[in-house]
Amino acid sequence: MRHRQQIGLALVLGALASGLPAAVTAQPKPKAGAKALDLARLQAALESGDEKRALEALSTIDGAGAAGKAAAPLVQGLLARGANAPLLGRAIEVCGGLGVESCSAPIAPYLRHRMPQVRRAAAKALIDTKGPVAVRALSAALRSPDPQVRGIAASGLGSLRAHDALPDLFKALSLKVSEAATSIGQLCKPEECEKFATLLGKQPFDVMTSGFDQILFRPTAEVPDDQKIRIVGRLRELGTKDAGNYLAEVASRWPANGSKRVKQAIDGAVKALGGRASSEDDE
Numbered sequence: 651m652r653h654r655q656q657i658g659l660a661l662v663l664g665a666l667a668s669g670l671p672a673a674v675t676a677q678p679k680p681k682a683g684a685k686a687l688d689l690a691r692l693q694a695a696l697e698s699g700d701e702k703r704a705l706e707a708l709s710t711i712d713g714a715g716a717a718g719k720a721a722a723p724l725v726q727g728l729l730a731r732g733a734n735a736p737l738l739g740r741a742i743e744v745c746g747g748l749g750v751e752s753c754s755a756p757i758a759p760y761l762r763h764r765m766p767q768v769r770r771a772a773a774k775a776l777i778d779t780k781g782p783v784a785v786r787a788l789s790a791a792l793r794s795p796d797p798q799v800r801g802i803a804a805s806g807l808g809s810l811r812a813h814d815a816l817p818d819l820f821k822a823l824s825l826k827v828s829e830a831a832t833s834i835g836q837l838c839k840p841e842e843c844e845k846f847a848t849l850l851g852k853q854p855f856d857v858m859t860s861g862f863d864q865i866l867f868r869p870t871a872e873v874p875d876d877q878k879i880r881i882v883g884r885l886r887e888l889g890t891k892d893a894g895n896y897l898a899e900v901a902s903r904w905p906a907n908g909s910k911r912v913k914q915a916i917d918g919a920v921k922a923l924g925g926r927a928s929s930e931d932d933e
Contacts, residue, residue, distance in 0.1 A: 687714055692721055696728045701737055704728070708737075712744045722750045729756040735765040742768065746775025754779040758787035766796055773799050777806035785812045792822040792830070801829040808833025808864075816842060823849070828857045835864025840877045847881050850888060859896050866900060870909060879915045886919035894925025902927040 687710070695707035711721045725745045733741070742760060745753035757779060760772035773791055776784040789812070791803035804827050807815045816837055823830040831853070834846050843865050850858050862885075866878050885893045898920045904913050919925070 687711070687717055687721055689721060689724065693724050693727075696724055697731075701734065704733070704737055705740060708740050708744045712747055718744075719748050719750055722748050722753060726753060726756045729753075729760070735763075735768050738763070738768050739765075739771045742771045742775045746771075746778040749778050749780075751779055751781035751783075754781050754783040754787070758783060761787055761791045761794065761799060766798070769794070769796055769799050770802060773802040773806065777802075777809055780810060785810055785815060788812070789815045789818045792818050792827060797827075800827045804829035804833055808836040811837065813837045813839075820845070823853065823857075828854070828860070831857045831861035832864055835861030836868075838865065838873075840874060843873060843877055844880065847884050850884050855890075855892050855896075862896075863900070866912070867903075867905075875909050875911050878909070878912045882912070882915045882919050886922060889923065891923070891925075894920060894923025895928070896925070897923065898925035898927040 692707045692710065695703040698704065708725070711718045711725065714721070722745065725741050725748070728741050729738070729745065732738070738760065742757055745757060754776055757772050757775050760768050761776075763769050763772070773788065776788055785807065788803040788806050788810070791799050792807075794800050794803070800822065804819060804822055807819060816834065819830040819834050819837070823834065831846075834842070838846055846861055846865075862881055865873055865881060882897065885897055897916050901913070901916045901920055904916065
């Protein structure tokens, strides 16, 4: 017991001497065969002000696999201090790649950075860091003046299963953020899916089908057959060739173990509309 206490004290003293937080330095030993990161050396490089050294350190962390998570606080420190755009973009990318939720807070402010490549890197990274901070930041980013950031944010909220962001996604869709349709289709409950379906004819058809695709192929436990059949009925009532062809495409992809009731409704609509799935021979 005394021997373990002495080792722990040595680790804390070593951390203070190197300027690293004890929690960063006193990391568990890596698994057999894994190469331990020299955190003190990496910290020195990231704080050096030398772009080349800092980029090399970030590459080392990025290439360390799971062991790189131990260096997450160091990357977060760089983000908190700030740097030039290329270095910031790389740091954001690395922090996102670590998949550590604590990276979300230092990344989030960069959604408003003056350089578009930094803003877009931040939006992509937050999808990987996850957590409530990431969801709130991406929801706010739906109002970004940068259309690419808005699109990444809209797609990311669907990936993060952020149901609470649905009101923001509906508003974004009304402001022509087309990526919001797919996420709404991924997240909506039956009544919300119906609200989305009422936009048919008001939004571009290809935008609407990106959401319908998600709804129609979701498990019955999430979206009941009756709701899916109502959507098929709306498409049938639209009465256009595009609607018929889209439903023919859906029918061609319908899983063998999928709902027979929904498939019957789709087949009936395809027949009524004269739909035809596209093929590789189509020009």
